[in-house]
Amino acid sequence: MLRVWVRVRLALGLALGLLAALAAGEETAGAEGHRRLDDGSEEEMPETLKEIEGWRLALTSIMAMGFGAFAAGAGIGGGGLLVPTYAFVLGVGAKNAVPLSKATILGVALGNFFMIGFERHPDPAADRPLIDYDLSAYMQSAILLGTVFGVLFNTILPEIAIIVLLMLVLFYNSWRTVRKGNRLRKKEDEAREREEMEGRSAGKEGTVEVQGGSDEEDVLLDEDVDNVMIQLRPSHSDKSFSTHESFAPHESDAEELNRIRAASDDDDDDDDDDEEDSIKGREGPGRLERSVSVDLAKILSEDARQFPPFPLVILSLSLTFIVFYSLVKNDIIGDIGKCTAGWWVWYLTPLPFYGVVCASYAYFYLYAKYEARERVGFPFVDGDLKWDKQTLLKFPFISWAAGVAASLLGIGGGMVVGPMMLDLGIVPQVSAATNGFLIIFSAISSTIQYLAAGRISWQLALWAIAIGFVAGQIGSRVLKLVILRTGRQSVVVLLLGYVIGISATAMVVTGIIKIVDSATKGEDLFDTDASEVCD
Numbered sequence: 001m002l003r004v005w006v007r008v009r010l011a012l013g014l015a016l017g018l019l020a021a022l023a024a025g026e027e028t029a030g031a032e033g034h035r036r037l038d039d040g041s042e043e044e045m046p047e048t049l050k051e052i053e054g055w056r057l058a059l060t061s062i063m064a065m066g067f068g069a070f071a072a073g074a075g076i077g078g079g080g081l082l083v084p085t086y087a088f089v090l091g092v093g094a095k096n097a098v099p100l101s102k103a104t105i106l107g108v109a110l111g112n113f114f115m116i117g118f119e120r121h122p123d124p125a126a127d128r129p130l131i132d133y134d135l136s137a138y139m140q141s142a143i144l145l146g147t148v149f150g151v152l153f154n155t156i157l158p159e160i161a162i163i164v165l166l167m168l169v170l171f172y173n174s175w176r177t178v179r180k181g182n183r184l185r186k187k188e189d190e191a192r193e194r195e196e197m198e199g200r201s202a203g204k205e206g207t208v209e210v211q212g213g214s215d216e217e218d219v220l221l222d223e224d225v226d227n228v229m230i231q232l233r234p235s236h237s238d239k240s241f242s243t244h245e246s247f248a249p250h251e252s253d254a255e256e257l258n259r260i261r262a263a264s265d266d267d268d269d270d271d272d273d274d275e276e277d278s279i280k281g282r283e284g285p286g287r288l289e290r291s292v293s294v295d296l297a298k299i300l301s302e303d304a305r306q307f308p309p310f311p312l313v314i315l316s317l318s319l320t321f322i323v324f325y326s327l328v329k330n331d332i333i334g335d336i337g338k339c340t341a342g343w344w345v346w347y348l349t350p351l352p353f354y355g356v357v358c359a360s361y362a363y364f365y366l367y368a369k370y371e372a373r374e375r376v377g378f379p380f381v382d383g384d385l386k387w388d389k390q391t392l393l394k395f396p397f398i399s400w401a402a403g404v405a406a407s408l409l410g411i412g413g414g415m416v417v418g419p420m421m422l423d424l425g426i427v428p429q430v431s432a433a434t435n436g437f438l439i440i441f442s443a444i445s446s447t448i449q450y451l452a453a454g455r456i457s458w459q460l461a462l463w464a465i466a467i468g469f470v471a472g473q474i475g476s477r478v479l480k481l482v483i484l485r486t487g488r489q490s491v492v493v494l495l496l497g498y499v500i501g502i503s504a505t506a507m508v509v510t511g512i513i514k515i516v517d518s519a520t521k522g523e524d525l526f527d528t529d530a531s532e533v534c535d
Contacts, residue, residue, distance in 0.1 A: 045092055045096040045456070046457075047457040047460070048457065048459050048460075049463060056089060056090055056091060057090075059089055060085060060086065060089045060090040063089060064082055064085055064086070064104055064464075064467050064471070065467050065471045067081040067082055067085065067471075068104060068105075068107070068108040068467065068468050068472060068475065069472075069475035071105075071414075071471075071475065072111065072112040072436065072471060072472040072474075072479075073475040073478065073492075074414075074418070074432060074492070074496040074499040074500075075431065075432030075434075075435035075492070076414030076415055076418055076435065076436070076439070076496065076500070077109065077414055077439050078104075078108060078503070079101045079105055080500075080502075080504065080506055081499075081506055082097075082100070082101040082105070083097045083098060084097075084507070084509075085097075086101060096455075099447075099450040100456065100460065102443060102446040103443075103447050103450075103456065103460070103461045103465050103468070104467055104468040104471075105439060105443045106443035106444060106447050106468060107468020107469040107471070107472065108439075108471050108472040109436060109437075109439040109440040109443050109472065110440065110465070110469055110472065111468060111470060111471060111475075111476070112472035112473075112476050113436065114472070114473065115473065115480070116131060116433040116436060116437070117129075117307075119433065119480075121381075122427060122430070123381045123382065125379065125381050126381045126384075127300065127303070128303045128304055131430075131433045131434050131437045132385075133307075133308050133311035133312065133315075134308075134311055134385075134387075135385060135426075135434055136434055136438055137311035137312075137314040137315050137361060138358065138361060138366060138395065138396075139395075139399045139417070139438065140314075140315055140318050140441060141318055141354045141357045141358040141361065142358055142395070142396040142397075142400045143399050143400070143406070143413055143417070144318060144322055144350065144354055144403060145350065145355065145358070146399065146400040146403020146405075146406075146407070147404070148348065148350050148351060149403075149404050149407075150403060150404040150405065150406065150407025151408075154407060157408075159511070159514065160515055162408070162511075166504070166508060167504065167508050170500055170501075170503065170507070171501065171504050173416065173497075174498070174500040175497075176419060177418070177419045177500060178493075178494060178497035178498065180419075180422055180493055181490050181493030181497055182494070184489060185488065185490035185494070188488050188489070295375075295376045296378065299372060299373060299376060310365065314357065315441060318354070318357065318441070319441045319444060319445060321350070322445050323448055323449070325349065325350060326445065327449065329346070329347075362387075362392045363392075367388075367389070367392060369387065370386060370387040382425075382427065383425055383426050383427035385426070398420060402416040402420055413438070413442065414435050414436070414439060415500050415503065417435055418432070418435045418500075419496070419497075421434065422493060422496075428489040428490070429483065429489060429492055431492070432479075432492050447461065447465075479491070479492070
């Protein structure tokens with residue numbers, strides 16, 4: 001009941017925050033902003049839903065909801081499928097389809113987070129949230145840093161070059177991800193076969209028939225029955241953690257659970273020394289072992305928080321800066337003068353900001369946390385990232401490259417970041433959840449900017465966000481059900497690969513249509529003009 005109430009409060013908070021952002025964007029745009037809704041576009045952008053034909057509105061809603069559900073399951077935004085849908089089915093054109101797509105992606109991300117935000121890590125030994133917030137905060141700064149360069153390259157390079165790069169990057173990512181998913185599925189099949197063989201073997205050798213009066217019973221043969229290993233994993237709301245412990249055959253589970261919980265309390269009672277040493281598998285009541293045990297319990301208790309505060313503060317800071325920078329950029333640059341020294345200083349302001357945020361977060365938080373974990377013998381599980389110096393140095397460049405590719409090609413970062421996370425060995429469910437969570441921040445930034453610029457009306461924005469929210473809920477729930485029933489992580493990987501491939505096909509076809517149209521008008525397809533950066 002408590003979790004339901006928490007979800008209701010979160011939903012209300014998100015709704016109020018969204019309405020406030022929409023109202024702010026609408027007020028900033030004003031009447032002049034609405035007048036610009038159809039400026040520079042071949043197709044007119046409607047301001048209200050009444051202006052759209054009924055069949056177009058219904059068909060677009062159904063298609064966008066379906067594509068959004070698939071995207072949410074894969075942990076991406078789905079812009080590659082949404083833009084063609086709005087452009088051709090709704091009939092608003094490719095340019096006007098982008099703001100609608102961004103608003104829908106925001107809804108997908110919020111609906112998805114409403115589910116995954118309360119989920120726990122799939123490994124029972126890891127009592128922590130499904131979303132890797134440490135990774136999210138570190139990646140976000142580097143990705144946003146890369147978008148600055150990606151926008152520059154996108155402005156300079158000709159349309160045909162961007163289409164070719166788009167095709168190469170997305171089709172390669174799709175092929176590589178599907179191959180990885182098939183390999184993972186093969187390993188899952190082999191693991192199941194081994195378990196079935198071991199089960200049949202245990203069934204044949206593990207029981208004997210014992211005569212006792214008139215009754216017959218099967219008795220489990222186990223030479224070490226007095227040292228049965230159990231795993232107790234209490235709720236993360238307690239100050240507890242997963243551990244393996246030997247216990248006497250006549251000791252009750254309740255007594256054992258209380259003894260383990262008592263070990264995580266931070267007190268100075270010397271009578272608890274033996275118990276804490278037993279939890280860590282050590283012998284003797286030494287104070288050093290006791291101190292390490294208490295420190296480990298504190299780290300595990302902090303990791304168990306559903307919403308860790310510090311990474312969320314870093315993410316909010318990054319989002320606030322980029323929204324403020326984007327909203328005031330045009331006004332400030334207009335007063336400075338195009339392509340002057342002052343213009344470039346302001347244009348490149350995100351570089352030092354995100355550079356300092358990224359470096360400070362890496363050294364003072366991630367590396368310090370890694371050293372503390374190593375010192376107390378933290379139990380890492382499969383897919384955990386160890387934030388040593390080597391990982392901290394290479395990861396910003398990987399994230400930066402993903403940001404460059406995403407903004408250069410005009411796609412959501414998820415199509416680049418998702419396969420990258422899988423290559424790093426992150427568990428597919430954690431990868432999809434973390435990637436889906438990251439989308440929220442870029443989608444909020446883009447939607448507010450489009451509202452402020454008058455590229456989309458508040459009514460259409462709310463409609464698109466509502467469609468996306470429902471789609472995000474459907475996608476998350478269906479994927480969770482499939483994983484629970486099949487027990488396969490490969491489902492997430494294969495879904496991501498196929499969605500990327502379908503999106504790539506749709507975007508390439510759309511791009512080719514646009515190139516053909518430009519060619520028929522006599523435009524130079526290979527024209528590069530660096531002066532457009534300052535326009």
